[in-house]
Amino acid sequence: MKITAIPQLYRNFKRWREILAVLRRYGLADWLTHFRLPFRDALKDRRGVPLSKYTREQRVRMALTDLGPTFIKLGQILASRPDLVGPGLSEELKQLRANVAPDQTEQVRETLRNELGKGYESHFQTIDFKPLATASIGQVHRAVLNDGSRVVLKVQRSGIEKKMQQDMEVLAGIAQLAERVDALSVWGPGEMVRQLAPMITRELDFTRERQN
Structure with missing residues (x-):
């Protein structure tokens, strides 16, 4: 699966905005305000449903769930790395489950x-x-x-392959931005996305599953 760079992400503008909206909803988009993105203003002064009763770890899990299967898989990678994300977030991400309605x-x-x-x-x-x-x-x-x-x-699921490929392009760009933020670069976001790409390819290959 090809992972594109930041300039190519602009063709995925709609999905980019959707992802940022979810991060913003859960109070997880503050770090992006440092960058001169064309949609930076959309990150300001919007909290959605009050989240004071949730820990940051819970909000990360909720955001990844809302963002769908690509991000759930990313969360599962993070769950296996308590040395990077800390034991609290690692344990929370182990609870990740897809919450999706079936195709009609x-x-x-x-x-x-x-x-x-x-x-x-x-x-x-x-x-x-x-x-x-x-x-x-x-x-x-x-x-x-x-x-x-x-x-x-x-x-x-209908359209899932196209959506997950698009998400991988967006994630590659987000990872490049995160590499420039000291608090996030220690997680190795670029390497995480590189690990995620072949996992997504395998998940989408139902013929491989049938052979096994």
């Missing part, structure tokens, strides 16, 4: 058409479109093949 039936049908062809129904006697389980990247459905075999069908 028509979205699942569209994904199956794209992956298996328009006649995908011919491979199955039945498909239960009510998901058995839902995760950040995919969801699982019961199905019965034509030979009567009962199987589970794992379907990737």
